[in-house]
Amino acid sequence: MFESTALLRQRFAALRSNAEFFSLRHVQQSQQHLSVRKNVAEPPFFQRDEGVMLTVRLKGVEAYAATADLSQAGLQRALEQAEALARQIASCALLDLREQPVASGRMDYCSPNLEHPVASLADCFDLLARESASVPADSRLVNWQASLGISNVEQIYLNTAGAELRQAQRFIYPGFTATAFDGQDSQSRSLGRENFGQQGGMDVIERCGLVNAGARVADQALQLLLAPNTPSGVRDLLLMPDQMMLQIHESIGHPLEMDRILGDERNYAGTSFVKASDFGTLQYGSTLLNVTFDPTLREELASYSHDDDGTQADKQFLIRDGLLLRPLGGALSQFRSGLDGVANSRACGWNRAPIDRMANLNIEPGEQSLEQLIGGIEHGILMRTNRSWSIDDARNKFQFGCEWGQLIENGELKGVVKNPNYRGISAGFWGNLSAVGDASTFQVLGTPNCGKGEPNQVVRVGHASPACVFSQIDVFGGDA
Amino acid sequence: MAATPLHSFQRLVACLQEQVRAPEHFTLGYSAEDSTFIRFNHARVRQAGEVQQANCVLKLVRDGRQAELQFTLGNDPEVDQLRLTQALEQLRQTLPLLEADPYLQLNDSAWQSHSVQDQPLPAVDQVLAQIEQGAGQLDLVGIYAAGPICRGFASSFGAFGWHQANSFNFDWSLFHSNGQAVKANYAGQNWDSNALALRLRQAREQLEYLGRPLKTLAPGEYRAYLAPAAMDEIMGMLCWGGFSAQALATKNSPLQRLYAGDATLHPGVSIAEQVSGSLSPAFSDEGTPRSDLRLIEQGRGLDRLVCARSAAEFELATNGADGHESPCALSMAAGELHQADILARLGTGLYISNLWYLNFSDLPAARMTGLTRFATFWVEDGQIQAPVSTMRFDDSVYSLLGSQLEALTRERELILSTSTYGQRQTSSSHLPGALVKRLTLTL
Numbered sequence: 001m002f003e004s005t006a007l008l009r010q011r012f013a014a015l016r017s018n019a020e021f022f023s024l025r026h027v028q029q030s031q032q033h034l035s036v037r038k039n040v041a042e043p044p045f046f047q048r049d050e051g052v053m054l055t056v057r058l059k060g061v062e063a064y065a066a067t068a069d070l071s072q073a074g075l076q077r078a079l080e081q082a083e084a085l086a087r088q089i090a091s092c093a094l095l096d097l098r099e100q101p102v103a104s105g106r107m108d109y110c111s112p113n114l115e116h117p118v119a120s121l122a123d124c125f126d127l128l129a130r131e132s133a134s135v136p137a138d139s140r141l142v143n144w145q146a147s148l149g150i151s152n153v154e155q156i157y158l159n160t161a162g163a164e165l166r167q168a169q170r171f172i173y174p175g176f177t178a179t180a181f182d183g184q185d186s187q188s189r190s191l192g193r194e195n196f197g198q199q200g201g202m203d204v205i206e207r208c209g210l211v212n213a214g215a216r217v218a219d220q221a222l223q224l225l226l227a228p229n230t231p232s233g234v235r236d237l238l239l240m241p242d243q244m245m246l247q248i249h250e251s252i253g254h255p256l257e258m259d260r261i262l263g264d265e266r267n268y269a270g271t272s273f274v275k276a277s278d279f280g281t282l283q284y285g286s287t288l289l290n291v292t293f294d295p296t297l298r299e300e301l302a303s304y305s306h307d308d309d310g311t312q313a314d315k316q317f318l319i320r321d322g323l324l325l326r327p328l329g330g331a332l333s334q335f336r337s338g339l340d341g342v343a344n345s346r347a348c349g350w351n352r353a354p355i356d357r358m359a360n361l362n363i364e365p366g367e368q369s370l371e372q373l374i375g376g377i378e379h380g381i382l383m384r385t386n387r388s389w390s391i392d393d394a395r396n397k398f399q400f401g402c403e404w405g406q407l408i409e410n411g412e413l414k415g416v417v418k419n420p421n422y423r424g425i426s427a428g429f430w431g432n433l434s435a436v437g438d439a440s441t442f443q444v445l446g447t448p449n450c451g452k453g454e455p456n457q458v459v460r461v462g463h464a465s466p467a468c469v470f471s472q473i474d475v476f477g478g479d480a
Numbered sequence: 481m482a483a484t485p486l487h488s489f490q491r492l493v494a495c496l497q498e499q500v501r502a503p504e505h506f507t508l509g510y511s512a513e514d515s516t517f518i519r520f521n522h523a524r525v526r527q528a529g530e531v532q533q534a535n536c537v538l539k540l541v542r543d544g545r546q547a548e549l550q551f552t553l554g555n556d557p558e559v560d561q562l563r564l565t566q567a568l569e570q571l572r573q574t575l576p577l578l579e580a581d582p583y584l585q586l587n588d589s590a591w592q593s594h595s596v597q598d599q600p601l602p603a604v605d606q607v608l609a610q611i612e613q614g615a616g617q618l619d620l621v622g623i624y625a626a627g628p629i630c631r632g633f634a635s636s637f638g639a640f641g642w643h644q645a646n647s648f649n650f651d652w653s654l655f656h657s658n659g660q661a662v663k664a665n666y667a668g669q670n671w672d673s674n675a676l677a678l679r680l681r682q683a684r685e686q687l688e689y690l691g692r693p694l695k696t697l698a699p700g701e702y703r704a705y706l707a708p709a710a711m712d713e714i715m716g717m718l719c720w721g722g723f724s725a726q727a728l729a730t731k732n733s734p735l736q737r738l739y740a741g742d743a744t745l746h747p748g749v750s751i752a753e754q755v756s757g758s759l760s761p762a763f764s765d766e767g768t769p770r771s772d773l774r775l776i777e778q779g780r781g782l783d784r785l786v787c788a789r790s791a792a793e794f795e796l797a798t799n800g801a802d803g804h805e806s807p808c809a810l811s812m813a814a815g816e817l818h819q820a821d822i823l824a825r826l827g828t829g830l831y832i833s834n835l836w837y838l839n840f841s842d843l844p845a846a847r848m849t850g851l852t853r854f855a856t857f858w859v860e861d862g863q864i865q866a867p868v869s870t871m872r873f874d875d876s877v878y879s880l881l882g883s884q885l886e887a888l889t890r891e892r893e894l895i896l897s898t899s900t901y902g903q904r905q906t907s908s909s910h911l912p913g914a915l916v917k918r919l920t921l922t923l
Contacts (some may be wrong), residue, residue: 040581040582040583041578041579041581042581042789043539043546043547043548043578043581043584044547044548044574044578045547045548045549045550046547046548046549046550046570046571046574047549047550047551048549048550048551048552048563048567049535049550049551049552050552050554051533051552053529062527063528063529064527064528064529064530065529065530065531065532066529066530066531066532066533067531067532067533067555068532068533068534068552068553068554068555069532069554069555069556070554071554071556074554074555074556078530078532081530082529082530085516085528085529085530085604086528088528088604088605088608089518089525089528089604089608092524092525092608092612093524093525094521094522094524094525094526095526121574121577122577125577125578142729142730142731143730143731143732179730179731179732181731184737184742184844185844186731186732186736186843186844188732262521263521263522263621263655264519264521264526264527264621266521266621266653266655266661267621267622267623267651267652267653267663268623268651270836270853271659351531351533352531353527353529355527388839388840388841388849389839390837390838390839390849390850390851390872391837391851392836392837392851392853392870392872393836393837393851393853393870394870396870397851397870397872397923399839399841399849399872399874399922399923401839401840401841419841419842421841423872423922423923425923451901454517454519454622454623454651454900455515455517455531455623455625455900455904456899456900456901457901458901458902477842478841478842478845478847479842479845479847479876
């Protein structure tokens, strides 16, 4: 672990620059993706990646250069490129960063269970093959796939203020999906995949529930095929954690990103219906809503000790009792806005610069069991597992769809329905939060696929949530 | 003098040829770029950087087994050859652990392809000065991305492909003080100061309309004109498995009813994968020469995109699709509606410049939802009346490009991808605008 440290220290110390400040962020990643589709192992795909980003600050103007050339000459060349660019943009730079504080911490951080190796390639394939083989013979099952992604990332951050921050993390992404087809309609059901990932080792696979999942997931796909369409109308909506994560992500996470509020993302990811003046004053949701930026749940995807600008990460309430308190803004956004923020300046790799991102964005559990949540609904619907997401560029008008729906009548779960969709407006939706599940309904989830930024970046984000009930939501089905 | 990317790749291929032993076979893909990225906010530079990156994807095949490894190159011949050797060794150790792959299919032809377009790009100083001059006091936000892009491919059967192109892509929005915005883009391979100035001026003129009081529409059904950039968003959704042989076979395609013959689009809808003459490499990431394909012909599904694996699994002929079977050079046939007649033919309804964040609300039914974004106008009697607040639509492609399609424009727009996920993309689409009799707005 951290084998590059001595060499990087030595080469960083030997760099020569006119800049008042510069930093080096070295990222080394290895990944493997395994899959068995319809009982046939697909070719395994491995990836090794390593490079650095050098960032300079020259008279308050920052610029970066990223390279995979780790030789002394290569690093020096990149540093000089960044300096030259900083000089070129100086006359038209948006920001003067001469007064912005820089990181100086020194710390190591590791994922839980990192000391335990993951299963061998052969054992991983055996697991996937078993799950694939457990799918029953049924001509309506036209596709199924078991998959496993494993990613190891080491990052070393050094700067001229003396910071040395090292992080070694392992991310596990298990998944299973099955598709059923009746000659006209097709329905898919899944476990994990884009809706689940955690830090850790083989314990993550256990927590995901992949073992013995194949037959169950396939059966649910068949149930959906036989199910009626979701009826249209206004109902109470019970969202399970694997849809709550998407709801949190799109209609709390993105609108609270400070760089959106500052306008950086207006050309691509969008802006926000939230204004800088709303922090401390806006009632974002009902008093049941408590939202935290929480890097302390160690298995969650975006737990870390420091963000990619070197700011120390700790748990903060962004929304408490429904009141909006602070944005998702890293050190730079805090400097620009004058608002308190969190340690969420993150990059997807060595070739992209850190920007404000979600990390672990969670809803704190309430006090009701799942039975109590269901029992409190007279006319409603339960939805599980996101399959469709769409929201406007200000993160207000949304429409989301799930794989699995079950009607709720008079406090009891009823039949399965397919194509469950719902739509609403963020600014009012969270005000309709009428019940929050307790710790027994709480799940730690996350996705590796959050896209944002120019140039574009995909990062992993964690979302942990209990099941939640929203009153009087516009629900509808599909065409089939 | 430093080695060129082509020489670096050729050296790696030679190194690999020396090390690979019969009955082993290999393919080696190469991807590199040297990019300048400059982000703007409020017409000032928000963030700027240079990125130099290169990687190879090595596939090793032996005894009916295959595995792939992608590794980053370090711009040092010794380091890169060591990484190649290590990658080869890891794959050699992996193959015996695998079952024989029934869908392994190798292209054993020794095809050759070479394309280099190395027109000079403008200096950063020049770009910044022109943008500053053109934007003036306007609130401009966006990104300038530029530099050379290289793609290479070689196989143990003697195939060798090289694609190198210098390109730039300036993608920006102008914001009115009321929060409304117009989007514009200037991309290509030959920088023309006058062309940039013209596009900035056109965007500025559109901005004036956005200063009018905002009109809020009620959900309902409206006549609408979808400009090429809005059509590009719809096509982007269809490219998400729509034409994929695997997605069609496994019933995960939004166009499965079209290709099954259970549904049709308007007979004026013809869509091709038109690789020849496009900016995309002439060969796929799997190392197969790409074919021009007629994906939809007069409203009916025709060719599908078939990668080597799908060809073997579904007993089809491969046609140069990438592994994910998505078009890289989509081209939709033009119609008869003249650009100058759009507003008059629209009469009363919506002029939609862009759509945003589309997704499927019912995939097998090709029903999708999304939102208006950037300059969307309410038009009455052929005259622009007011910008329209953000609205959500939810409608089926079989309606929008089928029963409710009234006309396609004679003029088409070439849209070069602005995507920079992982690396700068080379895909493009060539699209007309569409006049539709009914677009369903829901929120």
